[in-house]
Amino acid sequence: MKFKLLTFFPLLILLTSSFNTPAYQLARxxxxxxxxxxxxxxxxxNLAAFCNQNLRTNFAPEEAVTEAGSPEIFNYPFVYMTGHGNVVFSAQEAQNIRRYLIGGGFLHIDDNYGLDKYVRVQMKKVFPELSFIELPANHPIYNEKFKFPNGLPKIHEHDGKRAQGFALLWEGRIICYYTYECDLGNGWEDFGTYPGDTAEKRSNALKMGANLVSYVLTH
Structure with missing residues (x-):
């Protein structure tokens, strides 16, 4: 399923939400x-299951994996990127990601601790003219189905820093959302995977993830 005109995706959700066959996937x-x-x-x-239950989306139960330089990336409205270490985009990969994001796609980068100094440099290859800006706590992305009046919730502790949500904007649209000092994806994992997991943190993480999905598919 190609989605080069993502304005059709909210309609697609309405048309397929009652079907048993999954209509689309979250991709890594x-x-x-x-x-x-x-x-x-x-x-x-876990995020797909939570969204299907709480947003009435129709995600496949398994994730997809798409490579940075692959045309298959255009099959997915929501792509998730995480890690602790080095990232390298070739010129072709950077151009492919750029086309995907300008064409209506969305990239969520989730720093799993140690990604920051690498991914910022690589995203400059993708959008040399753009810089990450921190979204304020009153931004709509924190006020979809689930409300976060203080902005991005803190899920996993590293350096005692506050959680921050940054965005790249293209013509006023969020094309990339970057969670820093948060480890949102840790909270999406099976409960008890990490020391310090609590039911409240996991709930907040899944709710914030659902807000991201809701925002992407309706904006």
């Missing part, structure tokens, strides 16, 4: 450089 980005792109292994499966 596979990238080069040696970083663990495969981290948070159960995150997308």
């Amino acid at each position: 980005l596979k990238y080069s450089g040696g970083g663990d792109w495969y981290g948070n292994r159960t995150a997308l499966v």
Whole structure:
């Protein structure tokens, strides 16, 4: 399923939400450089199930994996990227991601601790003219079905820093959302995967993830 005109996607949701056959998938980005792109292994499966239950979406129960330079990326309205280490986009991969995002796609980058210094440089290859801006707590992305009056919730502790949600904007639309000092995907994983997991943190993580999906598919 191609979606080069993503204005059709909200309609697609309405047309397929009652069908038994899944209409689309959440996808994980596979990238080069040696970083663990495969981290948070159960995150997308759990997020898809939560969204299907609470947003009445129709995601497949399993995640998809798409490579940064592959045309298959255009099959997915929501692509998730995570890891702890190095990231490298080739010129072709950067151009492919750029076309995907300008064409209506969405990339969620979730720093799993250690990704920040690499991914910011690589996203400059994709959009040299854009810079990440921090979204205010009153932004609509924090006020979809689930309300977060203080902005991005803190899920996993590293350095005692506050959680921050950054965005790249293209013609006023969020094309990339970057969660930093938060580890949102850790909270999507099976409960008890990490020390310090609590039911409240996991609930907040899944609700925030559902807000992202809702925002992407309706904006």
